[in-house]
Amino acid sequence: MMIEVKNLFKQYKEVLALNNFNLSVDNGDIYGLVGPNGSGKTTAINCILSLLNYEKGDIFIFNEKMNSSKNNIKAKIGYIPQDVSVIYDLNVYDNIDFFCGLYIKDKKLRKQYIEEAIDFVELNDFRRFLPKKLSGGLLRRLNIACGIAHKPELIIFDEPTVAVDPQSRNKILQGIKELNLKGATIIYTSHYMEEVEYLANKISIIDKGHILVTGTSKELKSFVGLGNSLEISNIKIDKNYMDELNNIRGVSKILKNKNDLKIIVENALAISNIINYLNKNNIIYDSLNIKTPTLNDVFLEITGRELRDNGY
Ligand SMILES: Nc1ncnc2c1ncn2[C@@H]1O[C@H](COP(=O)(O)OP(=O)(O)OP(=O)(O)O)[C@@H](O)[C@H]1O
Numbered sequence: 001m002m003i004e005v006k007n008l009f010k011q012y013k014e015v016l017a018l019n020n021f022n023l024s025v026d027n028g029d030i031y032g033l034v035g036p037n038g039s040g041k042t043t044a045i046n047c048i049l050s051l052l053n054y055e056k057g058d059i060f061i062f063n064e065k066m067n068s069s070k071n072n073i074k075a076k077i078g079y080i081p082q083d084v085s086v087i088y089d090l091n092v093y094d095n096i097d098f099f100c101g102l103y104i105k106d107k108k109l110r111k112q113y114i115e116e117a118i119d120f121v122e123l124n125d126f127r128r129f130l131p132k133k134l135s136g137g138l139l140r141r142l143n144i145a146c147g148i149a150h151k152p153e154l155i156i157f158d159e160p161t162v163a164v165d166p167q168s169r170n171k172i173l174q175g176i177k178e179l180n181l182k183g184a185t186i187i188y189t190s191h192y193m194e195e196v197e198y199l200a201n202k203i204s205i206i207d208k209g210h211i212l213v214t215g216t217s218k219e220l221k222s223f224v225g226l227g228n229s230l231e232i233s234n235i236k237i238d239k240n241y242m243d244e245l246n247n248i249r250g251v252s253k254i255l256k257n258k259n260d261l262k263i264i265v266e267n268a269l270a271i272s273n274i275i276n277y278l279n280k281n282n283i284i285y286d287s288l289n290i291k292t293p294t295l296n297d298v299f300l301e302i303t304g305r306e307l308r309d310n311g312y
Contacts, residue, residue, distance in 0.1 A: 001063065002027050002154055002185045003048065008057030010043050010209070017043040018054065019209040025202075030176070030186040032200030034193060034295065036305075040209035041189040042082055045158050049079055061154070075103045078152035078184075082159045084143045086131050092142055093118070093127045100149035117149035120175060137168025144172065148179065155179060156187045161195060173199060193295035205299055212302050221293050224301040227252065229293065230271055232261045232278075234286035241281060248273050262291075 003025040010018035017040050025031045033041050046052040048059055050068040059066045061073050086095045096114045104110040118124055121141035131139055140160060148155060157176065161169045176199060180186050190196050196203055197217045204214040213220055236259070237245075245263070246254055250270025255262040265271055271290060278285065299305070 001025070002029070002061070003187070004058075004060040005044070005048060006058045006060075008044070008047060008054055008059070010040075010047055010052065010054040012043075017209050018047065018057075021057070021206075021209060022211060023048075023204065025185060025187060027185055028180070028183075029202050030180050030188060030200045032196035032203040033187060033189040033206060034191060034196045034203060034299075035206035036191055036299075039206045041206060042158055043209070044206070045079075045156055045187070045189060049074075049077065049156070075150070076153045078147040078150065078155040080144050080147040080155070080157045080160050082162065082189075084131075084139050086139070086142055086146055088131050091128050091130055092123055092134075092145075095131070095142060096145050096149050099146040103150040113149050113151060117145040120148070120178075121145045122171065135165070136163055137165045140164050140168060140172065144175065148184075152184065154185045154187070156189075158189050159191070160188075161190070161192065193299070197295055203295065205295070205302070207299075207303055213298075217295060220295065220298045224298050227264060227266045227293070228268075228271070229291045229297075230261075230263045230265060230274060231289045231291055232263070232285045232287075233289075234259045235261055236284045237261075241283060245274065245277065248277060 001024060003023060005021060005023040008018050008021040009016070021040065021044055023044070033044070035041055043052065047054045048061070048066070050066055050070070062076065064070065064073060066073055087098060090098060093114065096117050097110065100110050100113055100117070104113055118127055121144055123138065123141055123145065126134060126138060131142060134142060144160065160172055164172065173195060176186055176188065188196065188199055201216065202214065203217060203220060204211045205220070206212065213223060215223060242254070245251065248270060250266040250273065251263055252266055253264040263274060275288070
């Protein structure tokens, strides 16, 4: 077991940020921790890293009890914080040198590691740039290079793609997969469900400081019994037809947002029954899309709330 967090409680004055938080991360995992803003992800990470004190609970990393003086454990961890934390009067190269130098004292080896980190985040053309000359995406990549240059066994990414352009975002996601393939265990926090679905082999959904469910993306969807859905836009439909639509075999739920419908179905037959029904009754709509369930749907199903507002 790489990380074991047991019964963690963290209180900030009147806010209970972690409420019996538990987590088990295995060697080789890309572990996704997802939850809405303010659900406690950053607090959990900061407690795990001993950057924050907590009221109650136990944290083990590499099977050793973690506390702030465990430098042997810290040396094996890379942390990429949510807020970019680099040194603004050092250039790209010297920033990576500084952070890598906290753990790698051998100069020759460090030089090699810095070069590898620069290559990895593709900042070769910017090695002498000061951070303030870098775009948001490049700055995030520097933040990553500073966290991974010392080749940690465990890497914790806290929302690394917030406010990042699509090109840098894809590079970051690809890079994380690559680090994992090379042997690093990854913890990845995000409120972007699709990123976590793409990356993680194991996912925990956190809300109000507590883990609601854990599993693979497939397990979480089947846990809440979600099937595919049919999204129909701009439909002109009377109430009595709506009732009949609800009664079609295999229709498990209908969500309405103004003139758009999202119909959760149990099987493919239900989809063809719905389409036949609409055609038979000359019900007009603009478009019809079949959607597979997302982790956002899982969150909605469990909490009754949206992770992010998508209209329904
Ligand atoms: N230093 C602090 N003082 C008081 N309350 C805090 C502090 N830091 C966080 N909180 C509160 O604790 C709760 C959890 O916050 P946290 O930042 O851990 O959530 P998060 O899931 O990481 O959210 P985000 O995605 O917005 O960073 C929130 O209610 C937040 O307002």
